[in-house]
Amino acid sequence: xxxxxxxLREQPMxxxxxxxxxxxxxxxxxxxxxxxxxxxxxxxxxxxxxVFRVQMGDAELIRFEGGHERLDRIGYGMERGEIHVHGDVxxxxxxxxxxxxxxxxxxxxPWAGSGMKAGLIExxxxxxxxxxxxxxxxxxxxxxxxVIVRKDAGERAGDRLRRGMIIIEGDAAAYxxxxxxxxxxxxxxxAGPLPGYLMSRGTIVLAEGSNVLSPTFADCGVHDLLSNxxxxxxxxxxxxxxxxxxxxPLRRLMGDMAGVGKGEILYPPA
Amino acid sequence: xxxxxxxxxxxxxxxxEAFAMRATAVIITAPAVRWARQAAQTMTGFATSIIGCxxxxxxxxxxAADATPDGRPGVRVLLFAVSTTELQKQLQNRVGQCVLTSxxxxxxxxxxxxxxxxxxxxxxxxxxxxxxSKRFGDKRYWRVPxxxxxFVCEATTGLTKSAVGGGNIVLMGADAQKTLVAAEAAxxxxxxxxxxxxxxxGGIARSGSKVGSKYKGAAAxxxxxxCPTLKGCGxxxxxxxxxxxxxxxxxxxxxxxxxxxxxxxxxxxVALGPERGILRIGAGNYGGKLGPHHFHLKDxxx
Numbered sequence: 001x002x003x004x005x006x007x008l009r010e011q012p013m014x015x016x017x018x019x020x021x022x023x024x025x026x027x028x029x030x031x032x033x034x035x036x037x038x039x040x041x042x043x044x045x046x047x048x049x050x051v052f053r054v055q056m057g058d059a060e061l062i063r064f065e066g067g068h069e070r071l072d073r074i075g076y077g078m079e080r081g082e083i084h085v086h087g088d089v090x091x092x093x094x095x096x097x098x099x100x101x102x103x104x105x106x107x108x109x110p111w112a113g114s115g116m117k118a119g120l121i122e123x124x125x126x127x128x129x130x131x132x133x134x135x136x137x138x139x140x141x142x143x144x145x146x147v148i149v150r151k152d153a154g155e156r157a158g159d160r161l162r163r164g165m166i167i168i169e170g171d172a173a174a175y176x177x178x179x180x181x182x183x184x185x186x187x188x189x190x191a192g193p194l195p196g197y198l199m200s201r202g203t204i205v206l207a208e209g210s211n212v213l214s215p216t217f218a219d220c221g222v223h224d225l226l227s228n229x230x231x232x233x234x235x236x237x238x239x240x241x242x243x244x245x246x247x248x249p250l251r252r253l254m255g256d257m258a259g260v261g262k263g264e265i266l267y268p269p270a
Numbered sequence: 271x272x273x274x275x276x277x278x279x280x281x282x283x284x285x286x287e288a289f290a291m292r293a294t295a296v297i298i299t300a301p302a303v304r305w306a307r308q309a310a311q312t313m314t315g316f317a318t319s320i321i322g323c324x325x326x327x328x329x330x331x332x333x334a335a336d337a338t339p340d341g342r343p344g345v346r347v348l349l350f351a352v353s354t355t356e357l358q359k360q361l362q363n364r365v366g367q368c369v370l371t372s373x374x375x376x377x378x379x380x381x382x383x384x385x386x387x388x389x390x391x392x393x394x395x396x397x398x399x400x401x402x403s404k405r406f407g408d409k410r411y412w413r414v415p416x417x418x419x420x421f422v423c424e425a426t427t428g429l430t431k432s433a434v435g436g437g438n439i440v441l442m443g444a445d446a447q448k449t450l451v452a453a454e455a456a457x458x459x460x461x462x463x464x465x466x467x468x469x470x471x472g473g474i475a476r477s478g479s480k481v482g483s484k485y486k487g488a489a490a491x492x493x494x495x496x497c498p499t500l501k502g503c504g505x506x507x508x509x510x511x512x513x514x515x516x517x518x519x520x521x522x523x524x525x526x527x528x529x530x531x532x533x534x535x536x537x538x539x540v541a542l543g544p545e546r547g548i549l550r551i552g553a554g555n556y557g558g559k560l561g562p563h564h565f566h567l568k569d570x571x572x
């Protein structure tokens with residue numbers, strides 16, 4: 001399959017909304033129609049042809065050559081196919097994704113995977129704040145699919161996570177898994193202060209613990225949980241090292257007892 | 271009755287008449303295969319016939335640790351019933367009372383199908399609010415806290431409406447000892463066939479039944495035509511040299527699996543020959559008017 005390639009001409013002078021550039025919205029469009037798609041977020045009109053050199057191909061496989069932190073909403077509402085970004089992206093990458101795969105070989109801004117329902121996002125760099133989280137006024141964040149961040153994540157990763165899995169191979173900043181409704185958040189590195197803040201349900205795995213753990217999480221002892229074998233089998237294709245880690249006995253902390261208290265943080269035993 | 275002959279064993283030119291059933295399957299895992307087998311045996315105890323047990327159930331096969339969802343040794347169990355409602359009830363009660371209670375057990379879907387039965391979705395309430403739902407990909411599991419840790423149970427399992435119950439072969443020998451030897455050989459051979467169970471004790475039924483009875487309220491009664499002590503009653507189907515009869519009843523997820531099991535059972539008994547095994551093989555039917563599946567022995571002889 002020949003990829004549909006968007007090569008960035010120069011650094012954009014304004015934030016751009018790339019949400020139209022997903023396989024399900026580009027299918028069956030002619031080159032001229034694609035060139036005319038408007039991307040601006042200010043009053044200055046900017047079309048695809050102004051920002052990118054376009055090399056036509058199958059819209060099921062889209063490649064962005066060159067990235068910038070002003071390229072927002074890449075993969076927004078994506079339903080199928082693949083998008084590969086060679087560079088950084090702005091905010092809300094993969095927001096409301098409902099299928100397909102989004103690969104970002106760079107850094108992602110805040111709200112990557114926000115409200116995502118299905119599919120896969122892999123970010124080889126770091127992710128900004130509120131990874132998978134809801135926008136203001138929304139009641140739930142990510143509700144399905146898988147997000148993998150190969151480096152660090154900002155504050156409130158997995159905020160109001162409802163379903164699905166977030167894997168962070170680096171560190172997570174403060175309030176990882178805050179207000180989680182359900183789902184699974186795994187941090188290979190160290191978590192910042194107060195992970196699981198006011199979480200209701202769901203699972204947070206912290207392979208290297210946290211700087212400050214809330215006293216509203218109750219120690220249930222060290223357990224070799226069978227469900228972690230199922231989790232390991234699921235995450236092995238994404239992170240084999242973490243898959244091995246979750247098979248080891250872990251300390252189970254119930255919480256957040258300041259709220260519903262049916263969630264858990266799985267913590268190194270010592 | 272016209273007969274074929276294979277390795278000296280007479281084979282009736284007749285057919286086994288089988289019925290459409292609803293079926294499901296679960297995989298039970300445990301820390302050791304001994305405990306997986308124990309849970310499966312407990313769950314499938316008293317599940318020989320729908321006549322009196324509500325369902326027919328048995329162990330299909332053991333599953334190696336590397337092929338189960340949680341990496342522990344497992345056993346696949348099949349359950350058959352006449353209605354979806356009854357199958358759901360039997361599944362829920364049997365897993366709830368016999369698998370949930372067994373040390374270290376976990377229970378997963380053993381059949382993928384469009385239609386589903388509740389598994390963990392029905393048993394989660396044992397958790398009294400402490401149960402935890404986990405979804406990994408498209409599979410949903412329930413974690414129910416129990417006294418040795420957690421009972422992990424997949425939310426649902428598959429339901430098939432194209433299962434077959436009542437495939438059978440009737441083994442007729444000179445005496446009880448030789449007939450049992452042949453029946454054991456047949457059961458051992460059928461054990462290797464996937465997607466089938468032989469629900470009677472050790473896979474063998476010695477009290478084959480006919481429909482109806484002279485007594486009110488009895489749906490089935492002894493198959494007098496095949497009882498060797500009644501050979502002189504006037505309607506016996508047994509030859510003078512037959513002194514013992516055993517039946518192997520087979521339930522399968524598909525007609526093809528039942529046919530494969532019957533073929534395996536016949537081959538094993540024929541291989542023994544009349545000296546070490548049985549003299550004649552027959553099959554039970556109701557004239558072909560009741561069951562939609564007819565398995566003709568002549569098509570299954572090796």
